Amino acid sequence: MIIVFYDTTASMPPASPPLCRAAAVVKPAYAQSACLDFFDQDLLSSDGLLKVELSNLTETRTQNGQLFDGTLGGRLLLVLFGSVTRSIPAQTTAESITVFCS
DSSP: OOEEEEOTTSOOOSOSSOOOOEEEEEOOOTTOEEEEEEEOTTOBBTTSOEEEEOOTTOEEEETTSOBOOSOOTTEEEEEEEOOOOSSSSEEEEEEEEEEEOO
């Protein structure tokens, strides 16, 4: 399985089938989910539905694979995670985070 994220604000040419450029493509491991979103300083997603916690096992890298040790808040992040709580916001511990630097 692969997960493809698209920029929903980008224009799409009137073609059939529609063609659009992927913002990110990820192949998660079994039972992993993914979220691509802007996260605030508390690592809460922009829609307020996912709160991310970090552990000492969370791997944080940039798009090109370099280790990232900066501040995660206020950035576009691709978060891979396993289980989540059934709360609002859902809470999870990130297994890996890809930071999209502008």
